[in-house]
Amino acid sequence: MAYALSPYRSYIPRLIKGPVIILLILLQSFVLGITSTTASRLSAFYGIEPETVVWFSQIGAVGMVAIIPVYYRLRMYFKKADLLQLALCLQVLLALLCFTVDYAPLLLVTNFFMGMLKLICLLDFISVLTANYPVMRHRALFYGIYYTIARIGGELADIFVNPVLEDYDWRDIYLISAVSASICIIICAVLFHRQRMHRKVPLYQVDWLSMFLFAAAALLFCYMLTYGKTLDWFEDETILYALVGCCISTLLFVYRQYHVKRPFWNLRVFSLYRQVPLGIAFMLVLYVFYSTNFLFNYYAGYNFREEENYLSQVAFITLCAYLVSFPLTGLLLYKGIQRRVMLCIGFLSYAGSLYLFCNSIQTSASFEGLVLPYLMQGMAYGMVLTTLSTFAATNIPREMNADRVMGSLSFRYIIGSFAGYSLYSNWLFRSTVVHASRLSEGLTYENPLYHTELNSFRALYLSHGMDMQDATAAALATIQKKLQLQAMLVSIRDISMQAAIAAAIVACVVLLVRKFEMHEMGVGNTYKIV
Numbered sequence: 177m178a179y180a181l182s183p184y185r186s187y188i189p190r191l192i193k194g195p196v197i198i199l200l201i202l203l204q205s206f207v208l209g210i211t212s213t214t215a216s217r218l219s220a221f222y223g224i225e226p227e228t229v230v231w232f233s234q235i236g237a238v239g240m241v242a243i244i245p246v247y248y249r250l251r252m253y254f255k256k257a258d259l260l261q262l263a264l265c266l267q268v269l270l271a272l273l274c275f276t277v278d279y280a281p282l283l284l285v286t287n288f289f290m291g292m293l294k295l296i297c298l299l300d301f302i303s304v305l306t307a308n309y310p311v312m313r314h315r316a317l318f319y320g321i322y323y324t325i326a327r328i329g330g331e332l333a334d335i336f337v338n339p340v341l342e343d344y345d346w347r348d349i350y351l352i353s354a355v356s357a358s359i360c361i362i363i364c365a366v367l368f369h370r371q372r373m374h375r376k377v378p379l380y381q382v383d384w385l386s387m388f389l390f391a392a393a394a395l396l397f398c399y400m401l402t403y404g405k406t407l408d409w410f411e412d413e414t415i416l417y418a419l420v421g422c423c424i425s426t427l428l429f430v431y432r433q434y435h436v437k438r439p440f441w442n443l444r445v446f447s448l449y450r451q452v453p454l455g456i457a458f459m460l461v462l463y464v465f466y467s468t469n470f471l472f473n474y475y476a477g478y479n480f481r482e483e484e485n486y487l488s489q490v491a492f493i494t495l496c497a498y499l500v501s502f503p504l505t506g507l508l509l510y511k512g513i514q515r516r517v518m519l520c521i522g523f524l525s526y527a528g529s530l531y532l533f534c535n536s537i538q539t540s541a542s543f544e545g546l547v548l549p550y551l552m553q554g555m556a557y558g559m560v561l562t563t564l565s566t567f568a569a570t571n572i573p574r575e576m577n578a579d580r581v582m583g584s585l586s587f588r589y590i591i592g593s594f595a596g597y598s599l600y601s602n603w604l605f606r607s608t609v610v611h612a613s614r615l616s617e618g619l620t621y622e623n624p625l626y627h628t629e630l631n632s633f634r635a636l637y638l639s640h641g642m643d644m645q646d647a648t649a650a651a652l653a654t655i656q657k658k659l660q661l662q663a664m665l666v667s668i669r670d671i672s673m674q675a676a677i678a679a680a681i682v683a684c685v686v687l688l689v690r691k692f693e694m695h696e697m698g699v700g701n702t703y704k705i706v
Contacts, residue, residue, distance in 0.1 A: 182307075183256045183257070183304060183367075183368045183369065184367060184368060184369070185366075185367065185368065185369045186369075188367060193308050193367075194305065194308040194309060196363060196367060197301055197304050197305045197308065198305065198325055199363070200297075200301050200360055200363060200364070201298065201301050201302070201305070201325050201326060201329060202325065202328075202329040202332065203329075203356045203357075203359055203360050204294055204297055204298055204301070204329070204356070204360065205326070205329030205330050205332060205333045206329075206333050206336075206337070206352055206353065206355075206356035207267055207271070207290070207294055207353045207356050207357050208290075208333065208337065208349055208352070208353050209233070209236055209274075209283075209286060209287035209290040209291075209353075210229065210232060210233035210236075210283065210284070210287050224280060225406075227402050227403050227406050228284070229284070230402055230597075231398060231399060231402040231403070232284035232285070232287055232288075233287060234398065234402075234593065234594065234597075235287055235288045235291070235395060235398065236287045236288060236290055236291030236294075237291060237589040237590055237593060238288065238291065238391060238394045238395055238398065238590060239287075239288040239289060239290070239291035239292040239295075239391075240291035240292060240294065240295040240585070240589065241295075241390075241394070241582065241585045241586050241589060241590060242292070242387055242390055242391045242394070243291075243292040243295050243296065244295065244299075244578065244581060244582050244585065245382075245383075245387070245440050245441060245578065245582065246382055246387060247295065247296050247299055248578050249377065249379060249381065249382050250296070250379070251300070252374060252375070252376070252377035253376060253377055253378065253379050255370055255371065255372050256300065256368060257364065257365075257368040257369065257370045258370065259296065259300065260296075260297060260300055260364050260368065261361060261364060261365070263293045263296040263297050264293075264297065264357050264358075264360050264361045264364065265361065266289075266293050267290070267293050267294070267297075267353065267354075267357035268354050268357045268358055268361070270286050270289060270290060270293075271350045271351070271353040271354035271357065272350070272351075272354050273286070274286055274347070274350040275347055275348075275350035275351050275354065290353075297360070298326075302322060305322075306318065309321075314510055315565075315566045315569045315570050316505075316506045316507075316509035316510045316562070316566045317506050317507070317510050318506075318569075319502075319506055319561075319562045319565045319566055319569075320502050320503045320504075320505055320506015320507060320509070320510075320562055321502075321503065321506065323498075323502040323506075323558070323561065323562060323565075324498065324499065324502040324503050324506075327498040327502060327558075328495055328498055328499060331491045331492070331494050331495035331498065332491075332495065334487060334488065334490075334491035335488045335491045335492055335495070336488075337349060337352060338487045338488045338491070339488060340352065381438055383432075383436060383438065383439070383440040385432070386429060386432050386433065386436070386439070386440030386441070387440060389425050389426075389428050389429040389432065390425075390429055390440065390441070392421070392425040393421075393422050393425035393426045393429060394586075394590050396418045396419075396421045396422035396425065397418075397422045397590070397591070397594070398590065398594045399418045400415055400418045400419060400422065401594045401595060401597070401598035402594065402597075402598070403415065404598060404602065405598070405601055405602050405605055430443065441579055441582050441583075442576065442579040443579075444579075445572075445576050445579040445580050445583060446583065448576070449571070449572055449576070449580070450691065451567055451568055451570065451571070451572075451691075452568055452572070452580055452583060454567075454568075454689075454691055454692075455564050455565075455567045455568025455584070456568060456583055456584060456587045458519070458560075458564050458686070459561075459564050459568075459584065459587055459588050459592060460587055460588075460591065460592050460595075461682060462557075462560045462561060462564065462592070463588060463592030463593060463595070463596045464592075464596060464599070464675075464678075465523070465526040465530075465556070465675065465678075465679050465682075466553075466557055466592075466596065467592075467593070467595075467596025467597060467599065467600055468526075468530060468553075468600065468672070468675050469553060470596070470597060470600040470601065470604075471533070471600055471604070471668050471671060471672060472533060472546070472549065472550065472553070473490075474604070474668070475533075475537065475665075475668055476490065476543075476546060478661075478664075479543075480543055486543065489543065490546075490550060493547055493550045493551055493554070494550060494551075494553075494554040495554075496551065496554070497550075497551050497552075497553070497554025497555045497557075497558065498554055498557075498558050500555065500558070501554060501555045501556075501557070501558025501559050501562075502558040502561075502562055504558075505518060505558060505559045505562040505563060506562055506566075509562070509563065509566050514692075514693055515563050515566070515567055515692040515693060516686055516687050516689065516690075516692045516693065517687075518559055518560075518562075518563040519559075519560060519563050519564070519683075519686040519692065520683045520684075520686050520687050521559060521683075522555075522556045522557075522558075522559035522560035522563065522683075523556070523560065523679050523680070523682045523683035523686065524679070524680065524683045525552045525553075525555050525556035525559065526552075526553065526556040526560075526675075526676075526679040527676045527677075527679035527680040527683060528552055528676075529548075529549045529550075529552035529553045529556060529676075530549075530672045530673070530675050530676035530679060531672075531673070531676040532548055532549045532552070533546070533549040533672050534669050534672040534673045534676060536549065537665055537668055537669045537672070538665070565584065567692060568580065568584060600671065603671055604664070604667055604668065604671060607667035607670060607671060608660070608663045608664050608667045609663075610667075611662075611663035611664075611666045611667055612659060612660055612663035616659065635647075
């Protein structure tokens with residue numbers, strides 16, 4: 177049987193093939209489920225615990241990673257056009273279902289499947305884009321170009337979607353997703369033929385049990401990190417049950433991977449190729465500093481929550497940083513600059529960003545003071561992620577590349593992302609309690625400042641018609657609120673400074689890790705990475 181060599185229809189001009197694929201990748205950035213912006217609105221609208229919404233808003237990453245091995249089997253079973261159209265149609269269906277059905281559990285659960293469908297579409301689009309531009313077979317150029325497109329798409333979505341959410345119903349995000357996926361359906365129908373491009377491989381060879389074990393372990397792990405602060409960690413039985421379930425699922429999953437003929441995730445990739453565990457380990461370090469944007473956004477949210485579109489302004493600053501950092505890093509690595517140098521510059525950028533942020537914290541801040549720290553954060557992330565991805569992917573044979581991708585995304589989007597959020601959320605909470613307790617010790621009548629403030633606020637409330645008792649109670653509540661604010665600001669300042677020092681130390685350490693230069697491009701890297 178003769179197979180088609182190209183997925184495009186014969187009448188598609190060569191000049192538009194690449195740009196249209198880039199457009200498809202950008203459109204997928206607008207296919208969204210629950211975002212950080214909609215999470216608070218969904219929680220308030222349905223009266224759901226914020227932690228529950230946070231957990232479900234991030235499990236899309238679990239679905240995205242869990243579907244990777246299945247995707248490689250699906251693409252060998254379906255025709256390319258059929259697989260894409262199926263995934264896109266399901267995106268439209270789920271988005272419209274969430275938009276029309278007023279049922280909170282549906283909105284939460286569909287995030288898991290949205291992540292799966294998005295991954296299928298993106299991997300297919302990336303493979304076609306790489307085929308159009310053979311220069312992308314170089315790992316540095318591939319990641320420099322792809323991350324530029326994907327990350328800019330994400331920031332563009334924030335820039336355009338956030339104002340819509342602020343001015344209209346927050347559920348309109350699902351309508352935007354449906355429209356974006358529908359446009360993708362039309363483009364793919366015009367662009368791709370429906371001929372088979374490879375031998376059909378049956379689906380029964382998929383290890384569904386391993387997929388279930390992986391997803392269960394990841395969801396339970398994320399549950400612990402999300403609810404730990406609220407439930408006081410292992411003082412709560414639910415967290416203990418989640419820990420036991422996570423450990424059992426993980427052990428069964430690992431055991432199965434070494435005892436089945438076709439492992440769902442071939443874990444031998446970690447022992448066979450030294451660049452994989454080293455690169456992934458430093459990706460976890462990267463996410464320790466990337467997650468400091470929790471502090472940035474927490475502080476900005478307090479200061480500028482009344483300002484319309486401040487989130488879009490943050491996204492625009494980050495977009496500018498990504499527009500420079502990702503392609504520049506890919507080009508410099510392609511030209512032969514040492515990876516250690518790029519990593520050092522990246523972590524030093526994180527240190528500088530956190531130091532500037534630390535010194536700009538105050539009760540009354542201007543947004544302009546955060547522009548440079550946000551910009552440096554974006555530059556740092558682009559440099560470090562592109563460098564580590566290039567390093568981890570180089571000299572990995574084709575048959576093991578999917579396992580390397582699985583490892584990279586698992587540690588970044590599941591472990592790194594959730595652990596980073598949990599780290600700074602708990603750190604800020606506990607530090608604020610400590611600082612508030614210390615500041616409260618000074619609230620005595622022997623303190624002239626406290627006495628003056630109390631009398632000032634009490635006089636203010638008395639002038640509004642309150643009696644002495646109510647005015648005193650209101651004045652004490654106001655002072656307590658100001659104390660909590662001061663404790664929070666001091667905590668953010670302390671945490672930022674410590675993170676800045678840690679980033680500077682890591683920047684020095686990476687210069688000593690000579691293994692980052694242990695291999696160069698070879699014949700083994702001439703295949704398409706996807």
